[in-house]
Amino acid sequence: MERHQVELDSPFGRPGTVIRYGHSGRPVLVFPAEQGRAWDWEAHGMVDAVADLVDAGRAKLYCVDSFDGESWSNRDLPLEERARRHGAYTSWLTDAVVPFIGADSPGASDAVVTGCSMGAYHALQLSLTRADLFPVALCLSGNYDPSTWHAWGERGDAAYFTNPTDHLAHAGGDHLEWLRRRLYVVLTVGQGAWETHPTGSLPAAHAMDALLAAKGIPHELDVWGHDAAHDWDWWARQLAHHLPRFC
Secondary structure, X not given: OOEEEEEEOOOOOOOEEEEEEOOOOEEEEEEOXXXXXXXXXXXXXXXXXXXXXXXXXXXXXXEEOOOHHHOOOOOOOOHHHHXXXXXXXXXXXXXXXXXXXXXXXXXXXXXXXXXXXXXXXXXXXXXXXXXXXXXXXXXXXXXXXXXXXXXXXXXXXXXXXXXXXXXXXXXXXXXXXXXXXXXXXXEEEOOOOOOOXXXXXXXXXXXXXXXXXXXXXXEEEEEOOOOOXXXXXXXXXXXXXXXXXXX
16 A cells, blocks of 8 residues: 655644555545544554545545644643644644645545544534535544533633534524535444443534534434444444545
8 A cells, every 4th residue: 555654844842744645546534532643543443444446546544643632632622622633633634635635636526534532523513614625525433513622711712713513503594505515524432331431422413413413514424333433443334434434
């Protein structure tokens, strides 16, 4: 499998790593789990799980660093500052990572975005705000409400616009109509270990399913069994099950 690694300048004091797997196919932007690095998917068998797609030229994976330690996972910061730093991370994605993908995959179709655990939040949030770039989001065991992540302090505009449970609930007008035409979301979650406590992924998936349904945004909720845990082995199976439909 072809593998290529680059370091792109970021606003967080160190370059951000991007690793591309594959030679052609639909671009897939990949987020790791909380505070993860770009090589985590390879290390935990996620890349191998879809190696057939990659080797066949149907998908090119672009795995990125998370920088969660500088934003959502930094409990010393109030919620609003964490959200502002997430905004800086999003700018890094759109200003540095997306142009790199575009240059590396000229003429490719619109990208899929995916992630596991906190990476699923990143995937959903990015697709809701930049569906022009990422019209398909595959979200594995996510929690989509940052206000529940040991948050403290005020909730200002930054916290509002980076929280899908807030801004999607109030979406309307032309923007919502565009999302209905443009976006497709897959929410996947298990019912096993750590999916309910402490991650809240199972109730979060049901809540986001209800919110997307209320807004008329095309999506599906795929709930796996009581043996399906909040863990890499299950995410690999879920990825291999769903990604081939979109590549």
